[in-house]
Amino acid sequence: MKAYLIRRLLLIVPALIGISAISFLAVQLAPGSPIYMVLLSGRGNGNEGADTQKIIEDTKRLYGLDKPVPVQYALWLGRLAHLDFGNSYKDQRPVREKILEALPVTLELNVLSILLIYLISIPIGVYSAVHRGNKIDNALTVLLFLLYSLPSFFAAMLLMLLFCGGEYFNWFPAFGLHSLEADSWSWGRYLLDHFWHLVLPVLCLTYGGLAGMSRYARAGMIETIRQDYVRTALAYGFPERTVIYKYAMRNSLIPIITLAGTLLPALIGGSIIIEQIFSIPGMGRLTFQAILARDYPVVMGTLTFSALLTLLGLVLTDVLYAMVDPRIKYE
Numbered sequence: 148m149k150a151y152l153i154r155r156l157l158l159i160v161p162a163l164i165g166i167s168a169i170s171f172l173a174v175q176l177a178p179g180s181p182i183y184m185v186l187l188s189g190r191g192n193g194n195e196g197a198d199t200q201k202i203i204e205d206t207k208r209l210y211g212l213d214k215p216v217p218v219q220y221a222l223w224l225g226r227l228a229h230l231d232f233g234n235s236y237k238d239q240r241p242v243r244e245k246i247l248e249a250l251p252v253t254l255e256l257n258v259l260s261i262l263l264i265y266l267i268s269i270p271i272g273v274y275s276a277v278h279r280g281n282k283i284d285n286a287l288t289v290l291l292f293l294l295y296s297l298p299s300f301f302a303a304m305l306l307m308l309l310f311c312g313g314e315y316f317n318w319f320p321a322f323g324l325h326s327l328e329a330d331s332w333s334w335g336r337y338l339l340d341h342f343w344h345l346v347l348p349v350l351c352l353t354y355g356g357l358a359g360m361s362r363y364a365r366a367g368m369i370e371t372i373r374q375d376y377v378r379t380a381l382a383y384g385f386p387e388r389t390v391i392y393k394y395a396m397r398n399s400l401i402p403i404i405t406l407a408g409t410l411l412p413a414l415i416g417g418s419i420i421i422e423q424i425f426s427i428p429g430m431g432r433l434t435f436q437a438i439l440a441r442d443y444p445v446v447m448g449t450l451t452f453s454a455l456l457t458l459l460g461l462v463l464t465d466v467l468y469a470m471v472d473p474r475i476k477y478e
Contacts, residue, residue, distance in 0.1 A: 155465065159458045164224070166454040167447070171220045174446055223447065232448035237440050242448040245433060250452065252324065253418055253429035259345065260352040268357050269403065272364020273396055279369060287361075295358035303351045303424045310347070320344050322426035348425050352418060363406060367399035374398075404467045 214222075226233055232242035271291075275284045308314075311321035320326065324344050329337050371377065372395050380390045419431035426432075430449055437445035 152462070152466070155462045159455070159462070162458055163451070163454055167224070167227070167451055168220060170450045170454070171223065171447060172216070174443055174450075175216050175219075177441075223444075227451070232451070233444040235437075235445050236442045237437075237445075242444045245445060246430070246448050246452060249428060249430045249433045252427060253422070253431060256345065256348055256352060256418055256422075256427070256429060259349050260356065263349070263353045264356045264360050265403075268360035269364050269396075269400075271361040272366075273368050273391065273399075275361070275365045276368030276372065276399075277391060279365075291358040291361055294354045295362075297354070299351050299355060300420045300424060302354070303347070303421055306347050306351065307424070319347050324427060348418075348421050348427060351421050360403065360406065363402050364399070367402040368395065371395045371399040401468065404464055 223233065230243060232246070234241055235245060271287060275287055278284050306319075307321055310316045310318045320343065324341055325337070326340050326344075329340050332340065372391070374395075377390060377395050380394065381387060418429060419435050421427070422429045422431035423435050430452070433445065434449040436442075437449065
C-alpha cells in the first residue's frame, strides 16, 4: 500500500501539469481581456492622458501579456513550482494570499456539507433498501427526487426570502459569516453566531448531494442484500440488524466510496453560486469575481487548487476502497 500511494502521489504531478495547461489555454481563449478591464477602471500606470494604444501596450508589457501563450504558460508554470501564482491584476495582491484567505472558508462549508450528506444519506438509503416498496420508501423517493431536481441558486433565494427578514420570518442572517458587532462578543457567542450564519449556505450545499447519495446507497444495499451470504446468514438465524448493519452495509458502501473522490470538487464548484448569493468570502466567490474581472492569475490559481483537490480525492478513494473491502490489495 505504501509503495502504491507513493506512485499515485507522484502521478499527480504530470496530471496537474496537463490540467493546468488545458485550463491556461481555456482562460486565454475566453472572450474579454484584462487590458480592457484596466482601461475601463481608469488605470493606466499613471498615463491616463496618454494615447489609448500606448496604454494597452504598456499594460501588456507590465503583465507579460505581450509574450506568446506558450511562453506565458512556461513562465506561470515556473512560478507554480515555487508555489507562486503571481499577483492579481485587480489589486496587485499575491494570489497565494487571496487563496489562503478564502480556502478555509470554502473547506469549512464543504466539510460540514460532506459530513451531513454521509451521516444522513447512508441511513436513509439503508432503510429504503431494507423496507423497499412500503409507503415510507415511496415518500422518501418522491421527496429526494424533488430535492435533487431543485437548483441550489433557486433554493438559496427562496430560503433568503422566507427566513432572512423579508415578508415572512427573520430567523437567519442573509449574508456574511459573522454579525457586524460580533467582534465585541464572547468567544462562545461569537462561535454560535458563526454557525448560525452557516445554516442556510450549508443546507443549500447539502440537499442535492444528500438526495443523490441516498439513491446510490439504496441501490447498493438492494444489490448486497440479494447476495447468497446474506440470505444464508439470515437462514442460520442471525439477527437481521446484525446481518444488515455489520456485514451487508459495509459491502454496499463501495459505490458510495466511488463518489467520494469527486464529491468535494463538485461541492466547491457548486459553492461558487452559494457563496456569491450569501456574500461569503470563499473560493467560489473569489473565482466568480476573478472571472468577471478577467483576473487571469486568480482564475488559474483557483482552478489549480480545484484540480489538486480532485486528484487527492481520487487517491483518497483508493485508500478507502482497501479499508472497506479487505479483498482489495495494492501491493
